[in-house]
Amino acid sequence: MTKTLQWTGFLSTLFLALLLPAYLVWLEPAQQEQSLEDYYTRAVIASTDMYAENCAVCHGAQGEGIGTNPALDSDAVRQMSPEDLEKTIARGRFGTAMAAWAVEEGGIFTTAQIHDLATFLQQANWEYVAARTDELGLTPPQVIALDVSTDTLNALSALPNGDLLGEGLQRYAENCAACHGGNASGTLIAPALDTPEVRALSPEEIAARIRDGVPGTLMAPWGDTLSEAQISALVETIIRWPEIMQSGVEFPEAPLADFAATPEMVAAGERLFSIACKSCHGVDGYGSPMAPALNNQIFLSQTPDAAIYQIIAAGVPGTMMPAWGIRLTDDEIRSLVAYLRSWEETAPSILPPIREP
Secondary structure: OHHHHHHHHHHHHHHHHHHHHHHHHHHHHHHHHHHHHHHHHHHHHHHHHHHHHHOHHHHOOOOOOEOOEOOOOOHHHHOOOHHHHHHHHHHOOOOOOOOOOEHHHOOOEOHHHHHHHHHHHHHOOHHHHHHHHHHOOOOOOOOOOOOOOHHHHHHHHOOOOHHHHHHHHHHHHHHOHHHHOOOOOOOOOOOOOOOHHHHOOOHHHHHHHHHHOOOOOOOOOOOOOOOHHHHHHHHHHHHOHHHHHHOOOOOOOOOOOOOOOOHHHHHHHHHHHHHHOHHHHOHHHOOEOOEOOOOOHHHHHHOOHHHHHHHHHHOOOOOOOOOOOOOOOHHHHHHHHHHHHOOOOOOOOOOOOOOOO
C-alpha cells in the first residue's frame, strides 16, 4: 500500500511537472490573448456607445459628417496625432459648433474616456458603428434640403442683379423665414421685413442688424454664420422684396402658433429628444454642463410654442445650439415642441441640480 501511494504521488508530481510547462507554453498565452481580446471588445463597445450617444447627432452614424460638421471617417482624422485629436475633443474648436467635452473644460468626458474615444475614432469600423447606433435607436435624422427652387431662381434671373437676389433669397429661406415668415410678413416671434419702415433704413443699418443682432429680442447676431457677401445679398433682397414678389416668386406661409399636441406627437418628440437633444440638455431636459435646463417653469412658462419652434429650427448663433430646420421636418420639430410642453405641468419652479446625460 505504501509503495502504491508513493508511486501515485510520484506520478502525480510528474504529471504536474509536465503539465505546468505545457500550460505556460500553450494555454496561458492563449488565455492572455483571449483576455486582451475581450478587453478590446469591451473598450470598442463602450467607445461606440459613447460615440452614438454624444457624437453621431453631429458627425453621422457612420462618421460621414452632417451639414457643416466634418466627417470623422476620413484620412485627416486617421492621420492626426493622437495628442491633437484628444485636444480637439477635450477643448473643442473655437468658432465652430465643436464644444469642449473634457470635464475640466465644462464637458462630460474624463481624460480616460477622451483617450479611448480618440483611439476609437482612428481605428473605427464605421459599418459596425452605424449598425450599433441604429440598434440603440440613435441614428440622426436625414438632412433636409431647403434650397430655393430652380424655377424661382430662373424668375429672378430676369431682374437686375438677379444672381444676387437669388443668393439672398436662398439665405433668407435657410436662415430667416422661420422667424420672419415665408413672405417676410412676420410671425408671432419676429416682425415683418416687407415694410416701408424697414426699406427706409440704410443698407448699412440693415446689414448691421443682421451681422450684430438686436439686443433684447430673438434676433441673434449672424456675423459668424453668414459671410459679408451673403449679408449683402440678404440686404439687397430685403430692400427689393416688393420687386421680388411682383416677379411671381412667393413662399407658402407656415404661421407659427401654439401646437395642438397629441399623445403620438409627444411620444415621437420623446424619441427625437433622446437622439438629438439629450447629450447636451441632459436626461429629462434637466441640463448638463453642455447646455441649459429646459425642464423648468421659468423657460416653459415664458417661452411660447412658436419661440421654442424657432429656437429648434434656426438654432442660436454663437452657442452650441445648431439649426435643426435643415434636418428635421416641420412635423418632427412640432413633436419636439409638444414633448417639451408636456413637461410644463410638473416642471420644477427652481432648477434642479444638473444631471449627467
